Amino acid sequence: MPIDSAHLLARPFPAIEHTYTQRDTQLYALGVGLGSDPLDGRQLSYVYEGKDGHSLRAMPTMANVLAYPGFWAREADTGITWQKLLHAEQEIHIHAPLPVSGRVKGVTRITGLWDKGEGKGAFLQQTREITHADTGQLLATVLQLSLLRGDGGFGDGGSPGAPPAPHPMPEGEPDHACEVATPVQLALIYRLSGDLNPLHADPVVAAAAGFQRPILHGMALMGVAAHAVLRTVLAYDDVRFAGMRVRFTAPAWPGDTLHVEMWVRGSTVSLRVTAVERGVIVLNNARVDLR
Template sequence: MDIDVLNSWKFDDLEHTYTERDTMLYALGLGFGEDPDDSKELAYVYEDGLKTAPSMALILGYPGFWMKDPKTGIDWKKLLHGEQWLEMHKALPTAGTVIGRTRIDQISDKGEGKGAVIYLTRDVIDKASGDLLAEVKMSTFCRGDGGFGGENLPGPKPAVIPDRAPDHICELKTLPRQALIYRLSGDYNPLHADPEVARSVGFDRPILHGMATYGIAGRAILKTLCDYDATKLKGLDVRFSAPVYPGETVRVEMWVDGKEVRFRASVVERDLVVLNNGAARLS
């Protein structure tokens, strides 16, 4: 890792035009439309009265796999998506052009053999009006890059899951082809499609994208607590714990305290937590 290069790294503004078809395809990648008789759910995958899932902000104006650039010095084969935060300022249009404006917030050196963490923010801005639609923040754990002489800086404090039974539970079944649908929204990493690639890095078969699991958790909250009203979900934060295999059932447990929601997600078939320390903010 070349800390001097990274500290001066500049991202060009990225213009991203998307259509109603893209909006519907993204929602299908999260499993919306599972109940075609539910008109409120159908609104995310049907052009008559179409709505946009708030988590779609994660794929808009995305700068791509920039850490693979040799100038960064990052060992990109050892990267892990650590945490994800989302703050919604306005509802996403069902189609339009946005500007993605990305910056590195900080780089934390965990020490030799312990890795490093890069924190980034991307503003998603409506090109026509100049309005800030969403702030997308994420952390990337660089397992092969600790000990470069930087500071061990603290990251955001994770949400605490209450020590009691959840107030709500929502189970959503994924399709065996879920990753093959989700990848059409822009993430073509073969890990999510090619069995040989998946086995080469230690998985039994292709895994679901972490951001798809994140979006499924958002879908569960929209269904359970928002009556499928996208404008009510204002923020969604998680820590990634483990991958989901397409075809598994995602159970989202929710603890409600006014407009604050704590949540975690697990796969029923393996009784394994896949998203933890979740926090959602409702209007």
């Protein structure tokens, strides 16, 4: 049965309040690979509070897990064939530095729905605004683009225009490149920040989905790539990190060595990430926006 595009575009979402602690901030950073060099004080700033208890910083990509509405596509009123949903892109805009602890509010809405045609699926975009629950200050905007592989052909009533075009990659050799070794338990750590999908932990579930082993969360991969830019281009000056957009092109595995290529053009760092051992591009048409 085709989805009801008018209902989906108007679907209300309850505001979500999320209280988190310094420990949650440290756990998120560990889940995207920070602290891999225990002698690097710049990395430790994201996982260790310091002797004064006030040195901790929040990774900008932690916005992805704050006030997250969960996997709402499984709810009956959506009409979405959730078993065939794929996470295609993720984008964040950081409006103010994220507090290392506190209470935030997230409001989600559906901001785009584009029909690719019968048998071809549809694209759905959801947008979440994250504000400080006490002051109302806008902290971050998070956009997620999903491919609804089983829900094309609903006809008129979707959004005008087309889904966002991929970020164009520069020509020529990258300005920077680095390799990041991911620990084999990375997905098991990252899931403790709230994404408990068993695909990332249970070998039986992963096998049923057609994978040789549990795969890494896409947003954990995004955080690993963000760390590569912070380390290589920004010297860990995360105040300059204004936003990030990634396109997921293949699953990454915990334990992969990731080769991150970076092209710096003005205030944009374009990215491509390859899993070295398998020769597979896992992130492409990606960018980090700088202040």
